[in-house]
Amino acid sequence: MQSAVELRTWPRARALPNARVFVAIVVLCIIASAAFASWLPLQVSIVTVFLFAGPHNWFELRYFLMRLPVRFGRSRNFFLTAFAGLGVLTLAYVSLPFIYNAATWSEEAWSTVIATWNTSLIVWLGALIWLRSKQKPRANWGWLIPLGLALCSLNWLGPDFFSLAIVYVHPLIALWFLDRHLRRTRPAWSRAYRRCLYLLPLVLVGMIWQLSQTSSLADSNGLFWRITQHSGAEVLPQVSSHMLVSVHLFLEMLHYAVWIVALPLIGRAASRRFWDVKTVPVARHPKGFPRLVAGVFVVAVIAVAALWFGFSIDYATTRDVYFTVAIAHVLAEAPFLLRMI
């Protein structure tokens, strides 16, 4: 049996003295994002998604490749389950719009289909957690079973609300990644970062308080309508769509900032050369796959360029396609985050 090759991907770096600068940047990012998201939510949303959606996926892909071991070893079952679930759930999710156009099912039937997909997602996450817990015998993750069942129950009560919750929770996962990353690479900054996170609920409460009484946004054209729908304007008709779009955009901006700026720049100096394939352990290792990794990077760059081109030609359609296909990166975050816990 082949033993796992443990890679020291993130050696503990020396704590730098400029933690205050880091805190100032984080606080500035949070406040600036909240201000822009509250001020012109639709316009800033269009610009933000256009500029950062593709690049953030590229950086996320690179980060996941850096976390991927050369040999799976005793994590073989974990990664097989992760990739199988990722493929099946993504295909099922992408096929839903096509089925919707082809089939004439009732709204109730569609709710059942969505609830089934959400349940499959929870079951897949549960399987990954179970496999991961076997590698961490000291960890007591048994309480996650009733939590998962309770989430399944809530999902069946309101599948649309559960799907909307995924839309809002997903950007926050990036903050969790950054927390784990800081604990490994900049432990001196970790405590300061966590203190900064206390600001997040305060800002969110302030935004909700300020924007809950505002008029709903004018979704007069197809693009604005798509943006408000994506933020849950149809699921929560009594809530101001201005507030929904602003809150979602605020979280998305933080999400993009973490993946594009924070994670690539915080760490070893070598890892900051994000264009260099040799900084990826899977490519650098003697038994690694440098050509495959280089090929993946090039294809990803072409995909980002194609996304920009698509946004330039038909922004609304490209946005629809992007947010459908992007479920893959939402799902991919789960196994890699579990590997860091």
Add this chain to the structure above:
Amino acid sequence: MKALLFACCVVLFNAPVTSADLKPPTKPAEQKVTETKYILHTGLEIATDPKAYEAKLQISQSQLQSFRAALDGSPGNPAVVGGIAVSAPRTIIAGLLMFLAVSIAGVFLARSSSFGRTQKALAAIVLVAVLLGAAAIITRGNAGPPGSYRWRNLPQALAKGEPTVGGVDIEVVPDDQLSGRMRLIIPLKKQNSPGEE
């Protein structure tokens, strides 16, 4: 033969006469409303427009479809109607899963050695309270502050020309109650001026 023809004629000529007493089938849309009927709950914004010459009631296309679906008796868009647990099968599945969740959580709690007896009792009380609270919220989706809370500052907002947003129940009432008009009822309590009892 003559008797048979006579019998056929009697039957044929009597058919329209006898069927004339039957009530013709009415379409659902043509059914007359005889009592107040609750349609759905949605949001309402009251805004002023100094440039407008006539009051306007703006309804989005999706809301109009929801009204139509509700009037036709179909469930319409469940997200707008209420969203939570309008389907019996889904409610049953959700109930079973919640039962399993609470049962397993209780077993974990009881078997856990890291909690004392008092802590376990407290945790059980919190668990039951959360469960009852969640059930209350789910069964009464509008629970929370009363709907009138959002309308309390409507007069001041109208005076300032600012919009006010709140919930609204849409009801269909018999024709004789409104005589061709629409009526908007705002839940505002009379505010006594200072010194007035």
